[in-house]
Amino acid sequence: xxxxxxxxxxxxxxxxxxxxxxxxxxxxxxxxxxxxxxxxxxxxxxxxxxxxxxxxxxxxxxxxxxxxxxxxxxxxxxxxxxxxxxxxxxxxxxxxxxxxxxxxxxxxxxxxxxxxxxxxxxxxxxxxxxxxxxxxxxxxxxxxxxxxxxxxxxxxxxxxxxxxxxxxxxxxxxxxxxxxxxxxxxxxxxxxxxxxxxxxxxxxxxxxxxxxxxxxxxxxxxxxxxxxxxxxxxxxxxxxxxxxxxxxxxxxxxxxxxxxxxxxxxxxxxxxxxxxxxxxxxxxxxxxxxxxxxxxxxxxxxxxxxxxxxxx
Numbered sequence: 001x002x003x004x005x006x007x008x009x010x011x012x013x014x015x016x017x018x019x020x021x022x023x024x025x026x027x028x029x030x031x032x033x034x035x036x037x038x039x040x041x042x043x044x045x046x047x048x049x050x051x052x053x054x055x056x057x058x059x060x061x062x063x064x065x066x067x068x069x070x071x072x073x074x075x076x077x078x079x080x081x082x083x084x085x086x087x088x089x090x091x092x093x094x095x096x097x098x099x100x101x102x103x104x105x106x107x108x109x110x111x112x113x114x115x116x117x118x119x120x121x122x123x124x125x126x127x128x129x130x131x132x133x134x135x136x137x138x139x140x141x142x143x144x145x146x147x148x149x150x151x152x153x154x155x156x157x158x159x160x161x162x163x164x165x166x167x168x169x170x171x172x173x174x175x176x177x178x179x180x181x182x183x184x185x186x187x188x189x190x191x192x193x194x195x196x197x198x199x200x201x202x203x204x205x206x207x208x209x210x211x212x213x214x215x216x217x218x219x220x221x222x223x224x225x226x227x228x229x230x231x232x233x234x235x236x237x238x239x240x241x242x243x244x245x246x247x248x249x250x251x252x253x254x255x256x257x258x259x260x261x262x263x264x265x266x267x268x269x270x271x272x273x274x275x276x277x278x279x280x281x282x283x284x285x286x287x288x289x290x291x292x293x294x295x296x297x298x299x300x301x302x303x304x305x306x307x308x309x310x311x312x
Contacts, residue, residue, distance in 0.1 A: 060279045061312070065286075068102025068299075069306040076122055078301040080292040081129035084147070085299060087306060088134065093118045095134055097149065100297065102306060108149040113139050115151045123172040123182075123215075135169035135182060142169050142182060144197075155180065155197050167191070171215035173222075181217045190215075190222070190239060203239030214290070216255050225253055251288040252300075261298070263288040268298055268309065280309060 073091025080086070084105065085098040094109030095118075109118040119138035126132050131152065132145040141156040157166045168186035175181070178195030184202075191202045205212075205224070214225035221242060222235040232253065234242040247253075252263040259272040267281040268291070280298070290301045298309040 059276060060281065062281045062283075063309055063312070065282045065284055065300075065307045065309060067305060068308050069096075069098060069104075070304065072096075072302075072304050072306065074303050075301055075306070076289055076303070077124045078290045078292050078299055078306070079124045079126035079132075080294045080297075080299055081126035082147075084126070084129065085292075085306070086124045086126045086132060087301065088121045088124045090121055093121060095121065095124060095132070095149075098306070102308075106149050108145060109134075115143075115154075118143070122170050125172050125174045127174050127178075131174075133172055133174055133180065135172050137168055137170060137185065140166045140168055142167075142172065142180070153197060155193060171212055173215045173217040175217055175219065177219070179217075181215065181222070183212045183215055185212070201238075205235070205239065206233070206241045208241070208244075209233055214252060216253070218255075223253070223255065225250070227251075252291040254291050254293050256293055258293070261291065261293050263291040263300055268300070280311075282309070 069087070072087065072089055074089070075087055076090045077088040078085065083100055085100065085102075087096045087098065089096055092109075093111040094107050096104065097106040097108075099105055108116060109121065111117065111119055113119060118134065118136050120136070122135045122137050124132065124134050129147050132147065132149075134143050134145070136143050141154045143154050144152045146152055155167070157164045166186075167182075167184050169182045170185040171183040173181045179200070180193040180197070182191055184191055189202045189204055192200045194200050208229075209224060209226050210228035211226050212224060213227045216223040220237065222237065222239075224233040224235065225247065226233055230246065230248045230250070232245040232247045232250070234244060236242050247262070249264050250262045251265065254261040259270050262269045265285050265287065267279055269280075270278040272278065286300060286307070287302050288300050289303055292299045296311045298311060300307045300309070
């Protein structure tokens with residue numbers, strides 16, 4: 001209700017200036033206030049969302065998209081490291097390696113179940129460029145390659161007490177310390193492995209999470225993009241529920257030292273540590289499936305094309 005009223009009062013404005021993150025930290029007391037007591041959960045979310053808008057400040061710019069690579073078949077994920085871009089092309093069961101200008105450097109994969117082969121790859125994390133992790137869902141494993149595309153290892157089923165647990169890895173995130181987290185689509189568990197690929201822990205996620213569309217992990221929190229509920233959920237490292245960020249219209253997100261990035265159909269937003277929001281709009285209407293930001297360059301992936309925006 002409040003969200004609708006806001007749109008009506010500001011008909012000539014768009015929601016390009018949404019600030020999440022630290023802005024919400026400033027209104028955490030509002031969540032438990034008497035004012036919101038008894039309101040439906042959806043209305044509570046919109047009330048907090050509206051307050052965040054009032055607290056935010058923003059800078060808006062407009063730029064042109066540069067198409068780097070076209071003709072992709074059901075691309076699902078992108079990861080950028082050093083001077084290389086890695087794209088999962090699920091339609092061809094392979095990973096493309098491109099330079100930062102979109103020129104093809106290499107490919108690895110191809111449908112199959114052997115080493116170097118993939119069947120329904122979903123996500124890729126290129127870490128620091130030395131190891132490339134790919135979720136190989138139908139083969140129930142994560143394959144690990146070096147930067148030349150040479151096979152190193154795989155993370156597959158775990159055997160304990162003569163029982164085996166087959167994985168169905170989907171979204172993936174590798175921390176700066178090398179710990180591997182992935183969403184197991186079959187069991188609805190997040191599983192964690194150490195830097196040597198040894199199993200460490202697993203935990204079931206909250207039932208509030210309706211869809212698991214992207215995953216990002218650091219030492220203090222886990223972020224999950226839930227497109228069905230238009231929410232980015234926050235979990236503690238042990239899986240406990242920590243809260244959420246409203247994510248109306250968000251199609252993909254990325255976190256780096258500059259802040260919290262979100263991709264929409266017609267813009268990209270950065271929420272910075274000083275609570276300012278940088279909004280970069282573009283003329284085309286996209287359907288982003290993933291994004292990555294590195295060294296002043298924003299890479300936006302759709303199922304068919306890879307784009308780049310220069311941060312100026």
